[in-house]
Amino acid sequence: MPSVPSPSALEARRAVAERLKELRIEAGLTGQQLAGACGWHKAKTSRLENARTPPSDDDIRAWCRACGAEEQVADLIAASRSAESMYVEWKRKQRSGLQRLQASYNPLYRQTSRFRVYSPDIVPGFLQRPAYATALLSAITAFRGIPDDVEQAVEARTARSQVLYESHRSFSFLIEESVLRYRIGDRAAMSDQLNHLRSVMSLPTVSLGVIPFSDRRGIWPLEACYIYDDDLVQVELLNAEVSVRAPTEIATYIRAFNELRRAAVYGDRARALIDSASEAFA
Structure with a gap:
């Protein structure tokens, strides 16, 4: 197609x-x-x-x-x-494997101070543990039929996540409750991943909100998007990554992000949702 x-x-x-x-x-x-x-x-x-x-x-x-x-x-x-x-097919970005793709984001991360990330289906890459990332990137490799460099790609993804610990940056993550329950990898990988989400919530640079299944919301689930300062939005589709740079369109994504943030829960309520999901993988 x-x-x-x-x-x-x-x-x-x-x-x-x-x-x-x-x-x-x-x-x-x-x-x-x-x-x-x-x-x-x-x-x-x-x-x-x-x-x-x-x-x-x-x-x-x-x-x-x-x-x-x-x-x-x-x-x-x-x-x-x-x-x-603006519209770059994943097959072009991933044709030589995933390690190079992971490293390609490093310059963008270095120049960004404020990260806003929304994900409806998977744990955002910044927050992924090695076992979870291995399962996810292995699935992508198999689906795309690209060279298998998953081990190196996971190392690159883990290394770039160190920006979470840099005090001059801020990260606001919003995930749907479904992210906690979609099984990526085995039970041990999921348990480890959910434990990690609990731990990163305490980082001073990180805000993690979970949008519950049961609460009424003012905006529907959207496609995954990454907002870098107020300058760039990257939207992840099945076939491609879309880069949005027009100020009016960036403003629309920021408005949607703020609406989603109002639907999220934080702190103890978010931990309770993580704990509930963890019971399924115990």
């Missing part, structure tokens, strides 16, 4: 397509005339202008040259690359 770009990526792609169309109109060219000047079929011009096909760098250069707008090339190429990089 082909991957479908996120609404954010589609909107960014459409903005590039609109600008290309404006340049053609400003140059007084028909779609067929532009196609002739660029040396391609007129149908390609239509596909590019309607954002059905993303333009290559060479397409943009040819288009701007035909419209006498070479000064627009650099900005349009940058905008087009940004639009396409």
Whole structure:
């Protein structure tokens, strides 16, 4: 099945397509005339202008040259690359295994002071214990059919989690109660993982909220998302990771996160939910 770009990526792609169309109109060219000047079929011009096909760098250069707008090339190429990089398929990021992917996040973590993480289905990577991470990454490796470097990837994930103990950072985690009960790995792995959640709750840099099954809530469960300061949101889908950088869209995710936070419980109530889930794995 082909991957479908996120609404954010589609909107960014459409903005590039609109600008290309404006340049053609400003140059007084028909779609067929532009196609002739660029040396391609007129149908390609239509596909590019309607954002059905993303333009290559060479397409943009040819288009701007035909419209006498070479000064627009650099900005349009940058905008087009940004639009396409918003939606990155996991198969591209994971094709050489998982260790390199784990390490690729380190620069982003180093430059971030405030982390906000919501997960509806698994323990966030920052909080994963080795046995739990091994079971999860092994499942991903098998499902994707990628090289098996799980042991090295778990080591890299565990190492990067040391940012939790850096006093100049803050972490706000929200998890659905289902996270405590979905079995990833064997009983021992789950028991160890839940014990770890109890312990990290006491860290001064960490806030951990659990959204109960039973309480009424004002917002539905969403896809997993990671908010880095107020600058970037990464959304995890089955096929891809979507990077959101538009300020208005980041604001929407922050608003949703705050709504989810109001539905969560903390402290003793959160520990009680963890303890209840632990009984199933005793």
